[in-house]
Amino acid sequence: SQKIEQNSEALNIQEGKTATLTCNYTNYSPAYLQWYRQDPGRGPVFLLLIRENEKEKRKERLKVTFDTTLKQSLFHITASQPADSATYLCALSEAGTALIFGKGTTLSVSS
Amino acid sequence: NAGVTQTPKFRVLKTGQSMTLLCAQDMNHEYMYWYRQDPGMGLRLIHYSVGEGTTAKGEVPDGYNVSRLKKQNFLLGLESAAPSQTSVYFCASSYSYRGLAATDTQYFGPGTRLTVL
Numbered sequence: 001s002q003k004i005e006q007n008s009e010a011l012n013i014q015e016g017k018t019a020t021l022t023c024n025y026t027n028y029s030p031a032y033l034q035w036y037r038q039d040p041g042r043g044p045v046f047l048l049l050i051r052e053n054e055k056e057k058r059k060e061r062l063k064v065t066f067d068t069t070l071k072q073s074l075f076h077i078t079a080s081q082p083a084d085s086a087t088y089l090c091a092l093s094e095a096g097t098a099l100i101f102g103k104g105t106t107l108s109v110s111s
Numbered sequence: 112n113a114g115v116t117q118t119p120k121f122r123v124l125k126t127g128q129s130m131t132l133l134c135a136q137d138m139n140h141e142y143m144y145w146y147r148q149d150p151g152m153g154l155r156l157i158h159y160s161v162g163e164g165t166t167a168k169g170e171v172p173d174g175y176n177v178s179r180l181k182k183q184n185f186l187l188g189l190e191s192a193a194p195s196q197t198s199v200y201f202c203a204s205s206y207s208y209r210g211l212a213a214t215d216t217q218y219f220g221p222g223t224r225l226t227v228l
Contacts, residue, residue: 034216042222043220044154046217049216099156099217101146102153103153
C-alpha cells in the first residue's frame with residue numbers, strides 16, 4: 001500500500017541546534033516533495049519544494065534533501081529558534097496527481 | 112491581496128443539519144481544494160476543482176458536496192451533518208498542477224472549525 005510517513009510525531013531540541021525532520025514514502029514515485037509549516041489554529045504555509053532530479057534545496061536557514069533511492073526527504077532547520085516551533089508537514093505528488101500530505105512532525109525549540 | 116479566506120471560522124451543528132462552507136481566493140488560481148484535518152490523521156483531501164464549473168472527488172468525499180460556480184469561490188456543503196464530520200476544514204488553492212513547470216504549491220485558508228453534536 002502507499003504510505004507517506006513522518007517518522008517523529010514530536011521533536012524537542014534546544015535553541016541553536018539543528019533540527020532534522022524525516023519524511024519517508026512507500027510505493028510512490030513523486031515528481032516533487034514539498035514542506036509546509038503549520039502553526040496552531042492556522043492553515044499550512046508553503047516553505048520549500050524539491051523536485052525528483054534535485055538532491056538539495058536551501059532557503060535561508062532551511063535545507064531540504066531528496067533521496068529517491070532511499071525514498072526519503074530530510075528537512076533541516078539550522079540555528080533553530082523558539083519561533084521555529086510549529087508542526088511541519090511534508091507532501092508529495094506524482095506527476096498529474098494531487099498532493100498527499102504526511103501527518104506532520106511537531107517541533108519544539110526551547111531556549 | 113487577502114489570499115484565501117474561509118467563512119465561517121467556527122460553527123456548531125446538530126446531527127442532521129446542513130451547512131455550506133465558503134472559500135474565496137483572489138489570486139486567480141485555477142485549482143481549489145477542500146481538506147479536513149483530524150488529530151492523528153493529517154490533511155485528507157475531500158474534493159477539488161481544476162477550474163470553474165468542474166469538481167472531482169478526493170480521498171474522503173462521502174457526505175460532502177461541492178460547487179465551483181465562479182473561479183474565485185469554492186463551496187463545501189454538508190447535507191446532513193454527522194458527528195464523524197467534526198473536524199477542521201481547510202480550503203486551499205494553487206495555480207496548476209499540470210505542465211512542466213507546475214508544482215501545485217498550495218495556499219491555504221485559515222480553516223473552519225466545525226463541531227457536530
